[in-house]
Amino acid sequence: MKNRLISSAVLVVASFAMPIVTHAQVTLLADNFEGGNLNQWVGKSGGPDNGQIVVDPLNAANHVLTFTAVNSGGDMFGAVPGPVNTTVQHLTLSFDFLALPPAVPPADNGGFVGLNPDTVFPSPFWVAGTLASELIPGGTPLTADGQWHHYDIDVTPVAAANNLASFFVVLEDFSSFGNSIPGDVFFDNIKVTAKLDPSVIAQAVPCAGPTTGGKWKNHGAYVSAMSNTTAALVTAGLITLDEQNAYVSAAAQSSCGKQGSSSAPIVKSEAEIGEVF
Numbered sequence: 001m002k003n004r005l006i007s008s009a010v011l012v013v014a015s016f017a018m019p020i021v022t023h024a025q026v027t028l029l030a031d032n033f034e035g036g037n038l039n040q041w042v043g044k045s046g047g048p049d050n051g052q053i054v055v056d057p058l059n060a061a062n063h064v065l066t067f068t069a070v071n072s073g074g075d076m077f078g079a080v081p082g083p084v085n086t087t088v089q090h091l092t093l094s095f096d097f098l099a100l101p102p103a104v105p106p107a108d109n110g111g112f113v114g115l116n117p118d119t120v121f122p123s124p125f126w127v128a129g130t131l132a133s134e135l136i137p138g139g140t141p142l143t144a145d146g147q148w149h150h151y152d153i154d155v156t157p158v159a160a161a162n163n164l165a166s167f168f169v170v171l172e173d174f175s176s177f178g179n180s181i182p183g184d185v186f187f188d189n190i191k192v193t194a195k196l197d198p199s200v201i202a203q204a205v206p207c208a209g210p211t212t213g214g215k216w217k218n219h220g221a222y223v224s225a226m227s228n229t230t231a232a233l234v235t236a237g238l239i240t241l242d243e244q245n246a247y248v249s250a251a252a253q254s255s256c257g258k259q260g261s262s263s264a265p266i267v268k269s270e271a272e273i274g275e276v277f
Helices: 156-161 200-204 219-235 241-253
Strands: 010-014 026-031 051-056 059-067 076-080 089-099 111-116 125-129 149-154 167-173 185-196 265-269
Touching: 026 076, 051 185, 059 167, 089 111, 089 156, 111 185, 125 149, 167 185, 200 219, 219 241
Parallel strands: none
Antiparallel strands: 010 265, 026 185, 051 059, 059 185, 076 167, 089 149, 089 185, 111 125, 111 167
8 A cells, every 4th residue: 555644535625725736746767768878777786788779669760678688687777766755755667568479479578677676686576577477466467469558557565665765677578487588578668756645745734724733823924834844845855846836836825824714624536636746
């Protein structure tokens, strides 16, 4: 389960409180392989890897990643810098995957994606792959049908359970016990993003009054608290400066802390709110 301060099913915001601010994702790793290099990736212990950028077999205008050799225990390692905070952040690993059937189909195509704390002692937590028996519990089986498929995988539970304040995304064409061949799996648009839990700011700076109790001294005290709290989140890398400015601006336009303002809660589901953060 995701670590959340408030249930993901509801988000409580105060009447006349600040408007909902759209929170953009913070991108921690991204590679669409159009740059012509693999400088975001290393092999085991920082050595060479078997990755190769090639033309997309299904779209000549696109470039993708494949492998010149099969491997095990990880082949390419892309750094996701820390610290990530799984108590208040949700981490999503996104990618596109294609597996082409060879003339003589192997027992397994061998495409795998995982997380690992380092490159020196790789024992990845395989979160997705073409051989279900090699995945972690709840891992995502990858479809191998000759078509591209997009995947968005919540890796927050994996990072939280294994105390991964930073980690590497691991890719490989798994040797699959001798049943796989190189060059028949392809990856594209690898991305790891982090989004702040939608309850964090509302809980840290309630419209009704300070978390220490009582009511806001005045509207300015509420706006100041919002400014200080969001500034700390910027410093921690949990939101961007533009997002902080949006929060402070919204707080300034609210009636929180003003005499006679209401603090009766409105409860909205995440589905109603949409992509809040």
